[in-house]
Amino acid sequence: MHKARTNPINLFAMHGALILYTIIALFPVFVILINSFKTRKAIFREPLALPDADTFSLIGYQTVMKQGDFFLYFQNSLIVTVASLFFVLLFGAMAAFALAEYRFKGNLWMGLYLALGIMIPIRIGTVAILEMMVATGLVNTLWALILVYTAQGLPLAVFILSEFMRQVSDDLKNAGRIDGLSEYTIFFRLVLPLVRPAMATVAVFNMIPIWNDLWFPLILAPAEETKTLTLGSQVFIGQFVTDWNAVLSALSMAILPVLILYVIFSRQLIRGITSGAVK
Amino acid sequence: MTALSLTNVCKSFGPVEVLKDINLDVEDGEFVVFVGPSGCGKSTLLRVIAGLEDATSGEINIAGEQVNTTPPAKRGIAMVFQSYALYPHLTVRGNMALALKQAKVAKDEIEARVQEASRMLDLGAYLDRRPSELSGGQRQRVAIGRAIVRQPKLFLFDEPLSNLDAALRMNTRIEIANLHRQLSASMIYVTHDQTEAMTLADKIVVLRDGRVEQIGSPMELYNDPANQFVAGFLGAPSMNFLPAARVTDGDPRTLGIRPEDITLSAEGQLKGRVTHVEHLGGDTNLIVDADGLTLTVRLFGQSNVAVDETIGLGFAPEKAYYFDAEGQRVR
Numbered sequence: 001m002h003k004a005r006t007n008p009i010n011l012f013a014m015h016g017a018l019i020l021y022t023i024i025a026l027f028p029v030f031v032i033l034i035n036s037f038k039t040r041k042a043i044f045r046e047p048l049a050l051p052d053a054d055t056f057s058l059i060g061y062q063t064v065m066k067q068g069d070f071f072l073y074f075q076n077s078l079i080v081t082v083a084s085l086f087f088v089l090l091f092g093a094m095a096a097f098a099l100a101e102y103r104f105k106g107n108l109w110m111g112l113y114l115a116l117g118i119m120i121p122i123r124i125g126t127v128a129i130l131e132m133m134v135a136t137g138l139v140n141t142l143w144a145l146i147l148v149y150t151a152q153g154l155p156l157a158v159f160i161l162s163e164f165m166r167q168v169s170d171d172l173k174n175a176g177r178i179d180g181l182s183e184y185t186i187f188f189r190l191v192l193p194l195v196r197p198a199m200a201t202v203a204v205f206n207m208i209p210i211w212n213d214l215w216f217p218l219i220l221a222p223a224e225e226t227k228t229l230t231l232g233s234q235v236f237i238g239q240f241v242t243d244w245n246a247v248l249s250a251l252s253m254a255i256l257p258v259l260i261l262y263v264i265f266s267r268q269l270i271r272g273i274t275s276g277a278v279k
Numbered sequence: 280m281t282a283l284s285l286t287n288v289c290k291s292f293g294p295v296e297v298l299k300d301i302n303l304d305v306e307d308g309e310f311v312v313f314v315g316p317s318g319c320g321k322s323t324l325l326r327v328i329a330g331l332e333d334a335t336s337g338e339i340n341i342a343g344e345q346v347n348t349t350p351p352a353k354r355g356i357a358m359v360f361q362s363y364a365l366y367p368h369l370t371v372r373g374n375m376a377l378a379l380k381q382a383k384v385a386k387d388e389i390e391a392r393v394q395e396a397s398r399m400l401d402l403g404a405y406l407d408r409r410p411s412e413l414s415g416g417q418r419q420r421v422a423i424g425r426a427i428v429r430q431p432k433l434f435l436f437d438e439p440l441s442n443l444d445a446a447l448r449m450n451t452r453i454e455i456a457n458l459h460r461q462l463s464a465s466m467i468y469v470t471h472d473q474t475e476a477m478t479l480a481d482k483i484v485v486l487r488d489g490r491v492e493q494i495g496s497p498m499e500l501y502n503d504p505a506n507q508f509v510a511g512f513l514g515a516p517s518m519n520f521l522p523a524a525r526v527t528d529g530d531p532r533t534l535g536i537r538p539e540d541i542t543l544s545a546e547g548q549l550k551g552r553v554t555h556v557e558h559l560g561g562d563t564n565l566i567v568d569a570d571g572l573t574l575t576v577r578l579f580g581q582s583n584v585a586v587d588e589t590i591g592l593g594f595a596p597e598k599a600y601y602f603d604a605e606g607q608r609v610r
Contacts, residue, residue: 171364171437174331179378179425180352193368 029255036060036248043244060245063236064253067246069224073232078257080142080228081210084149085203091150092157092202093165093195097187099158100165101173111162117155122148123215133220140223148216153206164198165191200265207265211258229254280307280343282433282465283328288337290320290327290489297323299489301337305433305467305482310459313469314476314512315486321469324486325435328467330354342432352381357426358435361442363418365410365425371397372406375425389428396424399461400454416447423458434466440475452478473513477501485509507606510535516564516575523601525549525572532609535600538564538577543584547593549574553586567592 034050035043042055049055064070099111122129129148130139138144168191176186192199217231233254236246283305290298297320305311313321326332328339330351339346346354357378365374372393379389397403400420410418419439426434439455440448456479459466470476476483477497485492485500485508493505497513504510510518516538523530526548551569558581565576565584569592576592584590601609 169362169364171360171362172366174326174329174351175358175360175364175366175425177331178329178351178356178358180381181377189368190366 036252060249063246073229077229080145083146087150088153095158096161099162115159122152144220157202164195284340286338308463310481312476312480319486320489355432357429357431361438363422392428396427436468507602519574533602538575540598541576544593545591547591549592
């Protein structure tokens with residue numbers, strides 16, 4: 001094992017494969033970024049060229065900024081994503097704890113039922129969801145989106161987190177019980193910090209689809225004041241004319257917040273604080 | 280007064296019976312060790328006493344009070360876990376103080392008890408460290424300290440030494456014995472290691488398959504085992520068993536003889552070929568093959584018996600134990 005790792009040919013092949021994958025994955029992002037800084041003509045003439053003195057232009061960004069509501073869209077997206085993630089993690093972790101920790105009738109079936117949601121696309125229920133939102137008067141509110149995304153994220157969250165919660169030492173939880181901690185304290189103070197890496201994984205898995213979603217904002221919250229960034233960017237895409245500068249600039253700016261959120265979560269992914277708790 | 284009394288305690292997980300009709304009294308200040316092979320239910324019994332599992336039936340009394348439905352924190356017990364189970368986000372002081380804070384003990388009282396416990400366990404220098412900054416032995420002492428500060432009516436130890444290395448294990452064993460003397464508290468200690476059981480216990484409870492096999496002081500169990508299981512479980516190396524017919528013609532019983540009761544003698548009852556010799560310095564263990572039977576012989580002091588040598592083995596008839604076909608002792 002150790003020998004295989006230090007073998008220079010293997011090392012080279014491994015890094016080569018990873019670098020190649022990185023290039024392929026980052027290429028579209030790169031193209032969006034460079035073209036967002038070019039004039040319209042330059043975008044079409046040479047889409048892969050870097051912007052130079054002649055072709056450099058901030059016209060796209062200016063258009064986006066002038067479109068006054070852009071920051072509102074931004075804010076909406078951020079609120080929806082953060083709130084949905086919060087609820088997914090909170091309720092997912094609570095359900096996972098109950099499934100992993102307590103013996104009750106139907107425990108296994110409840111777990112399977114909750115996990116079933118992973119395989120059923122929530123969009124199949126769009127019409128019913130829309131009817132429900134109309135009936136409850138939630139159409140054109142951010143709550144409509146937050147509720148739907150929370151429901152969409154829960155199955156996977158419960159599935160992953162319950163697996164991790166099973167690995168948390170029973171002794172630690174029992175020590176808490178003997179010391180007189182309530183089940184809530186045990187959950188929030190002892191168990192949650194230990195499954196932080198799993199929570200970060202769930203957060204990252206859920207964050208990107210929510211941030212990028214066009215479907216539900218378009219159907220449930222298309223009003224001007226509740227538009228999300230993805231939906232808002234669509235104003236630049238017309239049936240006959242598309243303002244590519246603006247679209248690319250809007251998308252470039254949309255990447256930033258997810259990148260920041262990802263950095264926050266990925267630090268948790270790497271760090272484990274379990275050391276010292278149990279041997 | 281009785282620190283703990285169990286009456287007809289049973290525990291099942293679904294159809295699986297883990298504990299069958301356990302009856303036991305622990306007197307005040309007594310050190311009781313539950314010992315048995317893995318899966319015998321000793322840890323489950325400890326958990327039932329602690330209140331982490333409910334007994335399916337039967338009665339649990341701690342210090343004269345029925346506690347079947349009392350939550351663990353209110354039972355007046357403290358538990359030390361095999362994996363230490365320290366709170367990773369708290370310092371050593373915080374770990375020890377948490378239970379007292381939960382019980383709303385006054386601040387200066389908490390500080391006084393933590394100081395007292397850390398003095399007893401030599402932890403004074405580490406009070407502001409976190410568990411991750413401590414060695415295994417120190418963590419184990421913190422776990423014991425966390426139990427001491429609660430001044431419980433009953434201490435419960437769940438295999439506290441099995442994560443420590445051999446040298447540390449012996450030291451900690453002596454520390455626990457000293458602690459018991461200083462605190463003169465009632466303690467229950469679970470282990471699968473018969474040496475720990477013999478060295479620490481006032482009273483040993485031998486468990487097998489969820490049943491109590493025998494209860495008694497270490498020497499009672501060693502000298503007067505009730506059955507073949509107890510005889511084989513206590514004492515190291517463990518007792519030799521052979522068909523009694525090998526010694527007396529036509530005897531259907533099983534004969535048990537401890538390795539230390541066998542002597543080398545040319546006209547002894549048995550003959551065999553030495554297959555392995557263990558030189559321990561203080562004594563010597565011989566593994567002997569006597570016509571297909573493997574016997575262990577423990578010689579005191581050093582011996583120059585060599586492998587492949589054929590030797591005669593003898594024992595005093597009063598040192599032999601006899602067991603019937605069910606493994607029960609025949610006296």
